[in-house]
Amino acid sequence: MTPAQFDTLLSIVGPLLCKNSNREPLSPAQRLAITLRYLSQGDSIFSIASGYKIGRSTASVVLRETMDAIWEALNNLVFKKWTENYLKRISEDFITKWDFPHTIGAIDGKHVNIKCPNNSGSSFFNYKKNFSIILMAVSDAHYNFTYIDVGAYGSQSDGGVFRNCSLGKALYQNKIPVPPQECLPQSNIDMPHFFVADDAFSLGKYIMKPFKGLNLSDMQLIFNYRLSRARRIIENAFGILVARWQIFTRTITCSPQKVDKIIKASVCLHNFIKKLEYNIHESRKKYCSKTFCDKETDDGVIPGEWRREVGTSFNVILRDTQKIGKGGNNPGTTALNLRNGLGQYLISPAGSIPNQIKHINRGKKLRNLNM
Structure with missing residues (x-):
């Protein structure tokens, strides 16, 4: 995936990844990057958490929420209604x-x-x-x-x-x-x-x-x-x-x-x-x-x-x-x-x-x- 393609994907999925928190949350770009690495490299949750310096439970939640967002945002774009x-x-x-x-x-x-x-x-x-x-x-x-x-x-x-x-x-x-x-x-x-x-x-x-x-x-x-x-x-x-x-x-x-x-x-x-x-x-x-x-x-x-x-x-x-x-x-x-x-x-x-x-x-x- 090129940087331009990543930005295009982020513009579509990003709005679904914005979080409100008392602490500084992971940005939509970080959440998307973490998920793309997990899917494309087949890394374990432990490797993902260590690489991004986040907790394993946080990494698991980020992956689950981002994959849901990808499906919600892209589903109707990439699967045309059969006519x-x-x-x-x-x-x-x-x-x-x-x-x-x-x-x-x-x-x-x-x-x-x-x-x-x-x-x-x-x-x-x-x-x-x-x-x-x-x-x-x-x-x-x-x-x-x-x-x-x-x-x-x-x-x-x-x-x-x-x-x-x-x-x-x-x-x-x-x-x-x-x-x-x-x-x-x-x-x-x-x-x-x-x-x-x-x-x-x-x-x-x-x-x-x-x-x-x-x-x-x-x-x-x-x-x-x-x-x-x-x-x-x-x-x-x-x-x-x-x-x-x-x-x-x-x-x-x-x-x-x-x-x-x-x-x-x-x-x-x-x-x-x-x-x-x-x-x-x-x-x-x-x-x-x-x-x-x-x-x-x-x-x-x-x-x-x-x-x-x-x-x-x-x-x-x-x-x-x-x-x-x-x-x-x-x-x-x-x-x-x-x-x-x-x-x-x-x-x-x-x-x-x-x-x-x-x-x-x-x-x-x-x-x-x-x-």
Whole structure:
């Protein structure tokens, strides 16, 4: 974050951090600086208190109040209300940048590791035998989070969390302003708009996930390749979040309520700083330059710099959520037909992209070498 970006953030959050006290209180700038250090460096409360020469209880209060202020001040600025036109613009960005039509977001859930809460039983105990809180999120085509749901128990599956979160409930009740179903570009194939997801989710009218199995047809392999290009956006969004806010690189030793505040504040700051950098030259971007994200080339994917910063422990830091059980492998006929129709479109002249055949053939050769 540059000094100018800090000042911009302070002008928005600062009014909520002013305190009246008989003693000289910490200024809003100090409170914000303390919180940014805590989130970005992953420092302990003891380290924060020692570094700023304040008591541990004072540091804890400052962090809690400032994270609440960040969420209150930025929430409505960085999360736009979903409208039909807004989701339509997101789908246009996905086809322009990632060649996947009708996509209104990439969705995924991650476990955020926490210390075992008092008197919680097995509620937060996940399938990897850690204690965690689940972050369910949707991103647009530019690595911005457009929706988050925080606080579900780690013992729940992706599907259970999704069905019970506000997005899942609204989706299943047809209360989301999804753009109308229409033909795919330059074709007569009628297709709804949808979210792209991994295999943990149930295939449905509004959820598109990859084909499973080893002996897949060329159409299915191409579909999986094309879908992975769009779905990789949410993985990169999570990766950028962890690399820049290193509070997530360790088990968070706070109460579940405070962990909720940490996640909400960090996601708000992620979107806010990315928005500030949107119109500046690439060489001046500090938070998320092009090289910081994965890059697609004719020869495959070049890993983004966030992967080197986080290291191979990324899938331990933010662990994938558990595969869903009942209903996950039995999609309806309509959903299967929609996925097959989209797959046929992606291998047609209207929907194909250069090098997709080359990509799947390279994958076949690699599999043959490993057999």
